[in-house]
Amino acid sequence: MSDAIDWARVRAAFPILDQQVSGWPLIYFDNAATSQKPRPVIEALVRHYERDNANVHRGLHELSRRSTDAYEAARATVARFLGAAHPEEIVFTRGTTESVNLVAQVWAERFLKPGDAVLVTAMDHHSNLVPWQLAVRRAGAVLKWVPVTDTGTLDLDALDALLTPEVRLFAFVHISNSLGTLNPAADLCRRARAHGITTFVDGAQSAGHIPVDVRALGCDFFAFSGHKMGAPTGIGALYGRREVLETMPPWQGGGEMIHRVTLEESTFKAPPARFEAGTPNVAGAVGLAAAVDFLEALGLPAVAARDDALTRHALERLESIPGLRVLGPAAPRGSLVSFSLDGVHPHDLVTFADTRGLALRGGHHCTQPLLRRFGVPATTRASFYFYNTPEEIDRMVEILDEARRFFAP
Numbered sequence: 574m575s576d577a578i579d580w581a582r583v584r585a586a587f588p589i590l591d592q593q594v595s596g597w598p599l600i601y602f603d604n605a606a607t608s609q610k611p612r613p614v615i616e617a618l619v620r621h622y623e624r625d626n627a628n629v630h631r632g633l634h635e636l637s638r639r640s641t642d643a644y645e646a647a648r649a650t651v652a653r654f655l656g657a658a659h660p661e662e663i664v665f666t667r668g669t670t671e672s673v674n675l676v677a678q679v680w681a682e683r684f685l686k687p688g689d690a691v692l693v694t695a696m697d698h699h700s701n702l703v704p705w706q707l708a709v710r711r712a713g714a715v716l717k718w719v720p721v722t723d724t725g726t727l728d729l730d731a732l733d734a735l736l737t738p739e740v741r742l743f744a745f746v747h748i749s750n751s752l753g754t755l756n757p758a759a760d761l762c763r764r765a766r767a768h769g770i771t772t773f774v775d776g777a778q779s780a781g782h783i784p785v786d787v788r789a790l791g792c793d794f795f796a797f798s799g800h801k802m803g804a805p806t807g808i809g810a811l812y813g814r815r816e817v818l819e820t821m822p823p824w825q826g827g828g829e830m831i832h833r834v835t836l837e838e839s840t841f842k843a844p845p846a847r848f849e850a851g852t853p854n855v856a857g858a859v860g861l862a863a864a865v866d867f868l869e870a871l872g873l874p875a876v877a878a879r880d881d882a883l884t885r886h887a888l889e890r891l892e893s894i895p896g897l898r899v900l901g902p903a904a905p906r907g908s909l910v911s912f913s914l915d916g917v918h919p920h921d922l923v924t925f926a927d928t929r930g931l932a933l934r935g936g937h938h939c940t941q942p943l944l945r946r947f948g949v950p951a952t953t954r955a956s957f958y959f960y961n962t963p964e965e966i967d968r969m970v971e972i973l974d975e976a977r978r979f980f981a982p
């Protein structure tokens with residue numbers, strides 16, 4: 574695993590990683606749930622609050638100007654990061670969940686009619702499933718889903734038959750947070766577009782891990798969460814193609830999203846302001862821009878290669894543990910590994926790992942239908958980011974093997 578970047582130096586930028594848990598060096602393998610934050614992101618937050626903090630857009634004083642400039646510069650940074658054509662195509666949200674709910678309420682209110690259908694997949698996170706269930710119920714439409722094969726990929730042979738004239742929108746996960754499957758997003762968007770179907774990509778596990786270019790993907794919407802890619806919690810974005818955002822009515826009402834208000838009615842600003850009612854998470858946006866700068870300085874291809882090398886190493890080493898079964902395809906996949914270990918409940922395994930300073934996650938990972946499909950109530954998941962090391966993976970394998978012997982009947 575040798576390349577031009579000194580990954581030990583990169584890791585040193587993440588202060589939280591340098592600590593002991595239960596008397597052992599912390600091994601943080603819960604990155605798919607949330608990532609750790611590099612010092613430049615933490616410092617950007619501190620600098621913002623120590624020097625620039627004020628409310629945005631409506632102030633005419635120096636600090637408000639600085640905060641507004643930083644907030645709008647962050648929008649331009651995110652637009653560049655996603656390959657969007659215009660900063661106005663970026664709506665700041667709390668994260669992926671809020672982005673899906675925005676579209677499932679606003680786009681659906683305008684475009685979804687009784688008898689229409691929304692297509693999702695059987696591997697979607699509850700965040701990209703439940704909002705669509707609610708949307709179709711409100712509209713009198715129906716939900717359909719692309720099935721998942723035994724190897725944990727989308728059943729693409731079934732897709733064409735599902736792209737019927739009733740389908741108005743196809744929402745799917747880019748990288749599955751449960752299986753690790755990397756879906757062929759550009760191909761899926763192309764096939765949907767050929768039928769005039771609007772596309773929504775859940776990029777919660779892909780943004781910040783692999784290069785993302787929304788125009789190359791050809792999607793109408795793309796959602797991600799900053800906290801999974803080195804930025805603070807509570808900030809993320811929705812990319813919406815300008816022509817699509819402009820057709821959408823407002824979402825939440827309040828300050829900042831209006832032009833003119835009378836007691837009877839209001840007129841509304843153009844996107845993205847139309848969808849950003851109230852005081853936004855300015856510091857979060859500043860932190861998100863700092864995270865993007867950090868990732869881009871490393872280079873997304875290098876980050877993706879590092880993630881991939883760690884994942885390959887894990888897949889190879891986990892084969893040595895008797896009774897351990899990895900879910901999901903061998904490739905292409907994101908930087909996480911979900912597995913079952915014979916005779917050991919994931920919660921027991923995760924609790925055991927914690928006593929050795931190893932942070933894993935056990936549960937249904939907000940994908941209950943998917944785990945039901947594989948006949949398991951829960952899995953154990955190890956998820957990696959570029960600051961993790963092959964040595965940490967070797968240590969995880971030792972701990973898992975120790976747990977296997979500890980729990981053996």
Ligand code: PMP
Nearest residue numbers: 668669670698700750775777798
């Ligand atoms: N989609 C996927 C694939 C995810 O992994 C997650 C987070 N686990 C979400 C959506 C929801 O993200 P958030 O909780 O940041 O809104």
